[in-house]
Structure formats: C-alpha cells, structure tokens
Amino acid sequence: MSDSSGHGSAEVVLDVRNMEMSVGGTTILIDVSFQLERGRTISVVGPSGSGKSTLLRCLNRLERISSGSVLLGGVHTDALPAPALRSRIGLVSQKFALFGHLDALANVTLGLRRTRHLSKPAADEQAREWLNRVGLAGLEKRRPHELSGGQQQRVAIARAAALEPDVLLLDEVTSALDPELVEEVENVVLGLARSGTSLVVVTHEIPFAAKVADIMLMMEAGQVVETGPPQDVLASSRPRSQRFFARHLRGWGDSITSVGSAG
C-alpha cells in the first residue's frame, strides 16, 4: 500500500480539500485542493504573492484556514492540537532561523527531546545521524553564526527532518542563500526526496522544482492553476503559465523537460 513506487494504490498521506484562507477581507488562498502520496514530492511554483508560502504556513498551522480541510493519513487534522500537528507536518522556512544560543547539535535535539521525548543520549545520536546525512558531520558543536548560510539551512532541514514528520514542508529553502550555496542545499532536498520523505517544496528555482518533484503544482493569485507531472506542467498550453516558465527558464533551453521526465 505505502510502496512509493506503486501507482494508484499508494497511500495518500496529505489530502488538502478546498482550502481557503483570508485575512481581513483579503482572500489569499482560494479553493486549494491536492493530494500527496506517501514518499512522494510535490513542488509548488508560481509568481511572488500567489500564496505559496501561505499555503505551507496554513498546513503547519502558523496561519488558520478559513474553510476547507486537511487530512493527514486520512484523518481530519482539525481535532489535533497545533503542537501535535506541527510535529507531524514539519516546516522549514527560507530564513532558517536556527536557535542562536544553541549549537548545531542542540538545534536538532531540542525538538527530539521536547516533542518526541527522547532521552539525551538517544536524541544526540539521532541528531548526529541527521547532521551526517545533510553533510555536516564534525560541525555539531558549531553555533549558527559560525556556519555558512548553506550550512545553517542544512541544519534547519535536519532539525525538522529528524522528527521524521509524515510530511515535510520546505518554503523556498534556497532563496536566502548566495548562488554558490544553493546547490548544496538542493542536493540535501533531493536526497530526502529520494529516500522516501513526503515533501512539499515551494521554490522559485523551476529547474529544481521539476527535478525534485513527482507532481508540480502552479499557483496564481491564491489558486492552483496547473497540476501534474513536471514535464506536463512545463509544457502547458496555458498562455500565462507559458510566459511564467519562459521568464524563469531563460537560458535553460530544452534540457529542463528531459530533467523533469528523468526523475
């Protein structure tokens, strides 16, 4: 059932139904629906202000939705207290916001100890393992200001992923980074995607969005306007989508569609 390579029968881990969100009369999300199968990755693209980040914040319940529902593993999440929900639907934001008073290891162990109630040795071990997975072995004792932006963002990803949430939301995790640091973080995300973590990735990097995802979702003015396998979405005949992709893929030529279908 949960075999990520299966088709059709795969378990839906995240089911978003008719989600709407408005603040003070301004509607930010309109009738957003999609499903994420366990072990799969959805990438969300679209112009700035189209509601991508708000979508993730609503799923992590940093914002309240106005209507619609979110099902996690088939169960309505309304009844879940926010902390319980958040530890199962993790979020990494573009401003990594590592805890400045804690070293890399303690940044990762805090959540493990407080939400998973692991003992200190168990939490330390798990945190070390995750820091190793994101390529930061040996830097456990570094404090955030002693790490590069890319390293900080990788700690932030390890911090959220170490809790082994059902779904991990990544909000433009490379957009605050210097260009030369983008790739190291993208590789970590690709690694997570390939190891079967269920991901929702919001990104401005269209080639990466195509490469990492099984399904690509395009948003515009709070609505989902395209959804499907990346190569299909990129080949959309919808004029506005075409213009958006043309702007973001300038210089990438035809290589992108082949990248999308290789994944």
Next chain:
Amino acid sequence: MVDNLPFLLNGFAMTLGYAAGALVFAMLLGGLLGTVDYAVHLWPVRWAIRGFVGLFRNTPFIVQLYIWFFGLPYAGVQLSAPVAGILGLGLYGASYVTEIVRASLASVGREQEEAGLSLGLGHRDVIARVVWPQAFAGMVPGLTNEAVALIKNTSMLGFITITELTLRTQQAISSTFASLPLYLTAGAMYLIVNVLLTLLARRLEKTLARGGRGSALNLGSRTEVPVHV
C-alpha cells in the same frame, strides 16, 4: 567621624538588606509580568500589565512610598515599615523591569518563535527554551541600570522610619554637625556598591556574549547603554 563609622555601617547593612529584598521582588515580578506581556495575547491581561507599568513608572517613587506607609492606614490597612519599604521599592522597580524584559523578549524576533512552534514545541517551551535564553544577554545592561537606581532609591526609605544609610547619616550629623565628611562617607558607600555591581554586570555580559548567547541580538550596541553610578 570615625566614632560614627559603626553607626553608618549599620545603616549601610540595612540599605543592602532592603535593596536585596526589593531587587529580588522586582526582578521576579517584573520578569513574570514582562514575559506574560510578551507571550499572552489577551487584551485584559495586556491592559492590566500596561496599566501597572504606566501607573508605577509615571508617578514619583516617594509618593508611592507615602501611599503604602501613610496612605493605606486611612483605608484601614497598616503596613509595617519594612513591608511598605520592600513592597514600595519592589513594585516601583518591577514596573521598569517589566518593560526591560518585554522589550528584550520582543527583540529576539517572531521568526525564532515561529521556528520553535513549527517544530511542534509548545508555546511555553518556545518562550522558555528559545526566546528567553536569547533575550537574556540583552536584558543585562537595562537590569543593571535598574538595580543601581533601586539601590539609590533605598535612601528614601528613611522617610518611613527605616534606619538605612541616609537616615543614619542625618542622625549622625544632627549630633556631630560634621555634615560634609559624613555625607561624603555615605556617598562613597553607595558608590562602591554600585560600581561593584556594574563591573560584575559587565563581566556577566561579556561571558554571555562569548558563549554565543544572544547572537541574534546586536550586543555591540547594547553594551554602550550608559550605566550611571
């Protein structure tokens, strides 16, 4: 003059005792109210705290002290001088500490708070384990100022019959008429304790900065907060 020294030192000990008691009271109450003001988003709570701070910061300490000691008996409540002294100094100090704590917590930033929340930490955990530790280094200069001010304000407790250093000094002067030497001696005692306190606080600040605590804050500019001694 030298004959009067034990008499003054006795007052000095009294001053230190009242200062310590009121300081602990002010820090605990101010720490609690500042934290609640930052963390609890309920308007009645917020208004109550703002009201407390506004009332106690914007009226003279001596008027507050007179109300506790000379005013309350009018309403049928007689506080002893030590109770009125500690309560008066403590509440007055707490109103300042509340603001220092609230502002320092706010300076850590909502991003840090959201980072904690989004991991699934409870609100209390986020305040206690994410926000407070990073805010603390930033509080030290302001709290030091407040402690120094509080120690100086103990000099007004003599008005409600507490035999602290300033009252002792005046009593000594009334029998010896050696006003200048005695006032200078008393001043030196206040000076010594406040300078020591300030130096200690500077060291604490440096230790905290070295430990990387409060790295989210710009400690460089905060250490420039003038401390009047």
